[in-house]
Amino acid sequence: MKPLDLESTNPQLASRSPEQILQWAVDTFGERLAVQSSMQKSAGMIMHLISRIAPDTEIVFIDTGVHFPETLAVRDEFIQRFGVNIRTYAPSLSFEEQRLEFGRDLYKFDGEVDGPGYQKCCELRKEMPYLAAVKGRFDAVVGGLMRGEGGARGDVKTISPDPRIDAYKIYPLAFITEEEVDAYNAEHNLPAHPLYARGFTSIGCSTCTTPVAPGESRRAGRWRHIREANPELAGRDLYCGINFDDKNQTDK
Ligand code: SF4
Numbered sequence: 001m002k003p004l005d006l007e008s009t010n011p012q013l014a015s016r017s018p019e020q021i022l023q024w025a026v027d028t029f030g031e032r033l034a035v036q037s038s039m040q041k042s043a044g045m046i047m048h049l050i051s052r053i054a055p056d057t058e059i060v061f062i063d064t065g066v067h068f069p070e071t072l073a074v075r076d077e078f079i080q081r082f083g084v085n086i087r088t089y090a091p092s093l094s095f096e097e098q099r100l101e102f103g104r105d106l107y108k109f110d111g112e113v114d115g116p117g118y119q120k121c122c123e124l125r126k127e128m129p130y131l132a133a134v135k136g137r138f139d140a141v142v143g144g145l146m147r148g149e150g151g152a153r154g155d156v157k158t159i160s161p162d163p164r165i166d167a168y169k170i171y172p173l174a175f176i177t178e179e180e181v182d183a184y185n186a187e188h189n190l191p192a193h194p195l196y197a198r199g200f201t202s203i204g205c206s207t208c209t210t211p212v213a214p215g216e217s218r219r220a221g222r223w224r225h226i227r228e229a230n231p232e233l234a235g236r237d238l239y240c241g242i243n244f245d246d247k248n249q250t251d252k
Helices: 006-014 018-032 041-053 069-082 095-102 118-134 178-187 194-198 224-229 244-250
Strands: 033-036 058-062 085-089 140-142 159-162 167-170
Touching: 006 159, 018 033, 018 041, 018 140, 033 041, 033 118, 041 069, 041 178, 058 118, 069 085, 085 118, 095 118, 159 244
Parallel strands: 033 058, 033 140, 058 085, 140 167
Antiparallel strands: 159 167
């Protein structure tokens, strides 16, 4: 991993725009830079910016096999309209094969209470394919986390090490707001995930994502069934662990 003094680099990057941070990342890491995309709106802004700065940059998308069809349609529209270099990676087992191997639908259970559960499912279907796709191939991976999301992401840094992949994670949107992302995407007429208009505020697998009601937290729709079955988790934001910065702060 390229040695960087993060104590000085982070303050320098914090005052730059997302475009300037991405330009710095391209200049610093070149072909050893990738982008990770969930096809949510923050990823849309990043994919559009990178299509202008370094269009050959690989964009890593993990297809868990149970995404909303609208998520795959957003991916396909970005490829078609902007020619971005999205590569789709999948888990080794299909959803059905995984169900047969474990004898249960892992996503329906909380592994901390009645394991194995959703954490194992996310590890197998998101984290492991992601790590296999990037480890050893890239020195830095760009992601879409923003401080404004709160929870484990409330103090995310612009750049931090991810020891799982021996590489840096870069968050060019760390210091901008969701409203600024919306404004950028509208200004550039980017593909918009249709579920945002149906009350979804964070979009993951179709099996584990619901809309949120007015007054609920932004992540209330993620693993709602787990929270409802385990009252001690009420009000707690849950994460899949694909982002080390989430995992680092939520693992017990
Ligand atoms: S979000 Fe749900 S279905 Fe998707 S990988 Fe995680 S537990 Fe499995």
